[in-house]
Amino acid sequence: MNDNNNIDDMILPLANSNEDLETISNNFFKPLFDVKKFEIRSEVKRDKGIDFHIELKIENNKKQNVYSNFRFAIQLKSTDSKKTNMDGSISIQLDTSNINYLLNNSMPAFYVLYSNKTNTFYFESVNDFARSLNNKNSDWNLQPSHILRFSRKLDKLGIEEMYKLTLKKGRFNRTVNEHIFEKTNLVNSQDKLIIDSDLNVTSDAEIRRLIENVGHVFINEGKWKDIVSIHKKATGNVATTARYNLVLGIASYYCGNMIEALGFLKSATKLKTELSEDLINHSLFFETLVKYSIGLLSDEEYDKRMRELENSDNLGLYIKLEKAKNDFLDSVSDNSSKEYNRYVEAVQNIMNDPKANENIILNARCELMYFEGNKNNIDYLQGIAMINAIEQEFGPNLILRQEAFTEFFQANEIWSKNVQSLKKEANETKNYFAYFTTIICEVRVTFEFESFTDLVFLEQELPGSPRLGEPDRKPTFDKMLEKITHACNYFNQIGHIENVVASLTTKYEIHHYLKDFETAKSILDEVENIIEAYDLNEQRTKVQILKKNGTNYEQFKALKDNIFNSINNNKTNFEDLRSKMILMDDEERKIKRILNANDLHIHLFPIGYFVFPESKKDFVYEILNINQEARKIFDSMFGIVIPIANICYNPITQEGPVNGNLAETGFESWQNIYRIRKAFFENKFYRNENIPG
Known part of the structure; x- marks a missing residue:
């Protein structure tokens, strides 16, 4: 035996620079993760491509940190090279087998690279890397290896991203497991799980329960689009109950999807034994509305069905309100005041009915408000016309003028207070449907007054009082357009197509009156596109009448011109008759x-x-x-x-x-x-x- 014990001359195992680098990277890697949020476990036995499993610690409702069993995998790489790409990234070659191995686990996995020369860690999600490979070449699996370019630094933001992604994926897996466990207990064995791109998990059964439990609340709140949107997340097997089909039918009707609405309502009718009498009447009511809207029912058939439903609880009040309005609009009488009073009485009876809920009362007040404002305008115009006739014969009459103005301004002040009260109540009760319906009515009444008084005004000047110049009405019209635009946006947001058309038509009339014909035409084109898209037969007829007969202002002007022409013609004819009687x-x-x-x-x-x-x-x-x-x-x-x-x-x-x-x-x-x-x-x-x- 050699007596030389000098250790420097001993033959010993050689140190491995790669192993040294691995040790360095391991030592620097672990401290990056906060022990309050992460538990790092090294993979030491038969490592097949995973170096660490890291478990999340989460805070429970008692503010305690607990182990979640939500984990992610880390494959740690390291390099001593100074070589970087033109963009500063560092390229590492990875075996396809390792990529597949990491993808096979349901938990997230990350590649981490340690650069010894810069003492910097980089990371990349395995899923994101595989997705980029697939986007470039769907046969990427056939290659033995691929190059990954590391550019994202593993700093606090990167670690927080790992935490959030793992938490999201963990909750997703837990939800899927729960649904699988409950699958055998589902009422409808055809119900399916639905997973969206954000890993949100639900099922047909959950969606059905949601729609059945809160669907009518959503309808009363005007959230028809939300109902349809929730339904679209389900599969074609979801609409299996009468209540579900009824809610979807009503929501689709308000959204203007008449064909879809009819299908749901027919299905609800087939399953009507599951519904109460009140809900059966609702189903029949909306099915009648849909069929009438798309032209499948005549006026006579529609009226007959509505009469049959008129005495039903709650729903009957809506029908009576609509009937009162239509009867008033259709009434042709020399005593318009009598017809108006009859209408007011009918609406007040509806509001005072013990079965009237907040919605029907607000709707009734809104309609009454519109006709009250309209009547104030007509009374004022008739008063001015009468004063002109008297003053033509006897000269200007200051007393009559003062009486007419005082009467109108007092009536209009009461009306304005009612409008503000109605809007305030609707806003406080979050009945935004009633609020914006009131806005439409308010704008229509205001526009009617502003435009019609262009045609009917005091014609004679008072002695010593020259006629005042035309006031600047632009701010008034700008405010009207602003209000009607807000209303249109709201009804478009909730999907109430009928009121979208109503608000756009009002905008059209205002722009047309202001002689902004280009904007008016584009609005009318938009209205017609909506009508065609949703096949709204009733609205189509109204627009055809509008195009044929002109705007309300144009019709009123034509009526006034005809009356004056008739008066002038009759005056000539009267003189002719008078001359003949004098000759007799x-x-x-x-x-x-x-x-x-x-x-x-x-x-x-x-x-x-x-x-x-x-x-x-x-x-x-x-x-x-x-x-x-x-x-x-x-x-x-x-x-x-x-x-x-x-x-x-x-x-x-x-x-x-x-x-x-x-x-x-x-x-x-x-x-x-x-x-x-x-x-x-x-x-x-x-x-x-x-x-x-």
């Missing part, structure tokens, strides 16, 4: 008349006294068109007093002046007066001018 008077004065004892006198109001033979009495009744009851009265008066026949009326139903000149209804009345005067002249029933008028 002149001809009669040339004739020597002898009164007989049997002659009868009659006062033809408003043109004077006339005489005729008693034998011609029945003939005179025929000329005057006096009914049988009134003839008896005239018979009893002849020989005692001179009876009066108001010949503005046709027929004449009573003796006397009967409202006097107020009975005149325009040129038609004078045509009747001329007819009678001519018949009396031709039959020699002459005027008696000796009787004082």
Whole structure:
């Protein structure tokens, strides 16, 4: 044995620089991870490509750190090379077998590279690396190895990213396991699990329960798009119950998807034994609305079905409210005030009904508010027209003007307070549907007043008071457009297509009135595109009428022009009739008349006294068109007093002046007066001018 014990000369195992580097990298790697959040476990036995398993520690509800069993894998690489790529990244060659090995585990995995020269760690997600390989070449698995370019530094942000990704993936796996465990207990064996790109897990059963439990709440809150969106996350097996189909049918109707709505509602009807009577009526109601909207029901069939549902609880009040509005709009009467009062009474009865909930009351108040504002406008316009007519005859009248303005401003102040109160209540109760519906009505009433008063205004100037210049109304119209745009955006957001069309149509009318025809046309094009996209038959008809008859302003202007043209024409015709009657008077004065004892006198109001033979009495009744009851009265008066026949009326139903000149209804009345005067002249029933008028 050699006695030389000098250790420097001993033959010993050689040190391995790679092993040294591995030790260095291991020693520097572990301190990067906070022990409060991570538990690092080294893979020491039969390592097949994983160096560390790192478990997350999470904080529970008691603020205690607990082990989660949510883990991620680390394959640690190291390099002593100074060589980098042009972009500063460092390239490492990886075996395809190792990539596949890491991908085969359900937990996240990361490649980590330690650069000894810069004492820096880099990392890359195995999933992200595999995804980039697949994007470049779907056959990447056939290659023995691939180059990974490390560029992301493993700093605090990188470690936090690892933590969040592992926590998300861990919760995902736990949820999937729970669903698999519950799978055998599902009511519908066809229910499936749904996993989205963000690893959110749900099932048909969960979606069905959600829609059935809160669907009607969502509908009342106007969250129709949310309902449809939730439904679209499920598979085609989800719509298996009546309540689910009913909720989806209603939501689809409000979103304008009529064909889809009809399918859901028909399915709900088939399963109606699962529904209460009230929900069955809801299903029938919306199915009727859908069929009518797409033209599958006639007006008669629609009205018949609505009458059948009118007495149902809760739902019947909505039908009665709609019926009251339609009856009022369809009413044609000389007494519009009477029709309006009847409508107000009907709406108030609905609001006072014990079954009326907050929604129906708010809807009723909103509709009533619109018609109240509309009536204020019409009353004002009629008042101005009446003042113009009186002032044309008698000159400017300051008292009448003050009365008209005071009456309107008082009524409008009450209306404005009601509008603000309604909006405040809707906002406080978070009934944004009612709030923005009120906005639409408010804008329509305001626009109606601003545009119509362009056409009807006081025509005569007060002495000493020159007409004021035109006020700047641009801020008013800008505010209207701002409000209607907000309403349109809201209804578009929740998917209420009918109100989207209503708000866009109002915008169209405002821009058209302001002569911004280019913007108006683009809005109308948008409306027509929506109608075609959703196949809205009822709205299509309304737009066709709008294009054919013009805007409300244009229709009102045409009506005003026709009335004035008619007045001018009638004025010319009236002068013609008056001239002819004067000629008759002149001809009669040339004739020597002898009164007989049997002659009868009659006062033809408003043109004077006339005489005729008693034998011609029945003939005179025929000329005057006096009914049988009134003839008896005239018979009893002849020989005692001179009876009066108001010949503005046709027929004449009573003796006397009967409202006097107020009975005149325009040129038609004078045509009747001329007819009678001519018949009396031709039959020699002459005027008696000796009787004082």
